[in-house]
Amino acid sequence: MDSEQQRRRKALYQLFLKKLLRNYIVGSMFAVLVVGSAIVLTTLEVPGPEYKRMMYILLVSLAVMLVTELIVFFVHIKPIRKGLLEPEGGFDVLEKAYLQTHKLPMLAIYRILGPHLLGLMVPAVGMTLWMLHVGLLTFPPFYLTIAVLGAILVASMHAMIDFFLTTLTIRPLIQEFKKQTEERYRVELDLDGHVFMxxxxxxxxxxxxxxxxxxxxxxxxxxxxxxxxxxxxxxxxxxxxxxxxxxxxxxxxxxxxxxxxxxxxxxxxxxxxxxxxxxxxLVLIQNEYSDEFSKLVAGFNMMVRALQNREVQSLTMLESYFVTLATALDARDAYTAGHSTRVAEYSELIGRLSGMADEQINVIRKSALLHDIGKIGIRDTVLLKDGRLTDEEFDQIKAHPALGENILMQIEPKDAMAPLLPGVRSHHERYDGKGYPDGLAGEDIPLLGRIIAVADAYDAMTSDRPYRRGMDCTKALSILEEGRGKQWDPMFAKVFVDHMRKRLAN
Incomplete structure (x- = not known):
């Protein structure tokens, strides 16, 4: 830490001390001298010598109170002093100082209702009782009870005032500790919503x-x-x-x-x-206020609307990103152009027919758009081959689900891609367990995989290929129906077949 920084922090600490001590002394003088002298002493009618003795009790008690409270006060601010003035202190020292600074308003209450109040009352009550006992004071003893109650009441007011003044005083220190940790450790100090009062x-x-x-x-x-x-x-x-x-x-x-x-x-x-x-x-708050909270709620709602607009833009861009990837893949083969988009539409349809929520349907659509993304890694000589594939070439084709999963796992943010991976990897699994790449069966196959498998098969059967024309829709639906419970999930195949047949009938 350079000397300029040391001087600045020392000046900040001294100003902090000055403000705290000023708040404390003003409050103490008000509590002890104004209330004690102006109210109690002017209310009591006692002989002149007894006034002097009572003033002596008051001054001695004040001295004890000041010494007691100052000891506790400097214990309370010790971590703060260490965080500001000891450059060799590490992150733990700064964090402790930061937390202690936040605690200081509450500690001011404890200090005033503890050592402050007791430091005044204990010697005052003790000396007063002794003087009453030996005859140096002659007023009725119940006055002492009234004085104790008054002291508690005034100390409570003093504690409240000191709490709010200390809250204002600590703000520059909080900013300084946050600044230090950001500069030295690239860490932002924060209470994370913790409430001290x-x-x-x-x-x-x-x-x-x-x-x-x-x-x-x-x-x-x-x-x-x-x-x-x-x-x-x-x-x-x-x-x-x-x-x-x-x-x-x-x-x-x-x-x-x-x-x-x-x-x-x-x-x-x-x-x-x-x-x-x-x-x-992203929720809005009903603005039903007519004070400063109206401005606060209006500002909050403005922020939420901005976030909503940004989210719409982000979703639009993300959707465009998925469609672009799918289009780029389909562009490799003119005969399968639009395949990924159609599979996404069929998959989305199956999701809606099955009563799924919009959020889940959105995931289904994205996963279906990218279900064949792994084919980017398949050589053109294999992917675009007109004739029958050899066993080795078919093994390369069968690798595309796992390859697609690996490709998507490299895309950031990973948490945005994670929900899409099961559909990409498992859309060639069969319900009877004879599919690939993992040989899963029944409901062990991820939900997305079972849905996309139905949509993918239907589009594959009804689309033209270089070596064959696309199958009639009615025949393709019959094949799907016959394969229910064998190749395809029986429920998803049924809802899709029934819907498509109604559509064809109309």
Whole structure:
């Protein structure tokens, strides 16, 4: 790593630290000084010396909290520091730093509700109880319970704020780690859809805190201010205030649920649609939104339509590619011109008559178009010979199914060719097991092979050859019917023969 890169990453790390520490200190000062001093100290009516003692407790507790949390904080960022500032670190170090960076917002919550809150409360509660015990403080002990509840509430608000601020702060680091791994290892770091915190708890808890915290803090402070009033008055007050609190909490929860559902629904639809696309199904989303999600859904649908158009173009080109190959093969022999196309049409017909799905019929057609592609490797003196073939020459002809399979196996992408291979290899197998190249019998013969065999035989019998004229269609159908269960699959031969006879009758 050159010195310029080191300086840039060091500056990035320092800026990252500065922002995190600023967020932390501002939140801590707000939680401890503003809430603790401005609310608690101004609410309590205690003699001057006791104010000083309470301020002493507050400052000591703040110091303990800062030390405790900073220790945990630097433990949390250690992998990040190592990934940024140690050039000898390998891919594992960068990956760990990348994941730790994503975890940092959640770790901020754990840190504030853990060492932050406990670092403040434990010494504060301990020293307060001791001073109450020895008489240095004289307020009622139940005030301490109110202070603890207030501290928990304020820490929760602080954790929420720090979570969202940290989420913004870590983005430059995530980009840097992704950039490093791409440059050094040609690997793209990605969470692969892993979620460290889902939208539901994030929105629900945040909205609940925002909606209820001010009123809860007010209620705690009011309890301190009302301590000198008559017991009956206080009881009546809390009967009324309790109802208000219940209504507020219910309203905050209902509002939080509605907000969460309003955000979750379009995101859920987008996520489901993306899963459909990943499975190869290009689906559009009904755009029924009037906010920013409308733009997002419109953009998604625009992308899907572009993919649909591209898929149509790709399929058209692929179909043209298959037809071109078949035409090139048929062009070697003027007497069999169009054979592959006709066999594809007959095979497709058999598939439809048998109730097969469009996707499967598409595979049948492509495989049938290329069923004789192996004949490209047969010498013209053998392939185009007018007279009877010798045994050696016939063996060469019998090699074309396996040769065709080998040719298609070399074509990329291999997964696009794989479904077509069984039909190419097995279209000369016989149902009674006397075919070639593998001598398969019955339903051991691949489905494509059994379909193409019927179509291939019919076209071969009805097409003209140099040494004979094509057979009458009626006679060819009779031969197919007689060969059902022997040479050809009985079901596929039957549906084809029955259909063709109806066509001829009309």
């Amino acid at each position: 889902s939208i539901r708890p994030k929105f629900l808890v945040s909205a609940m805190l925002i909606g209820s915290s001010p009123l809860l803090l007010f209620s705690l402070a009011a309890q301190l201010r009302l301590r000198s009033l008559d017991h009956d008055i206080i009881q009546n007050y809390w009967s009324w205030a309790g109802l208000i609190l219940v209504i507020d909490l219910s309203f905050a929860y209902a509002g939080a649920r509605l907000i969460t559902q309003n955000v979750e629904e379009p995101i859920g639809k987008l996520y489901d649609a993306m899963n459909e696309i990943r499975e190869g199904r």
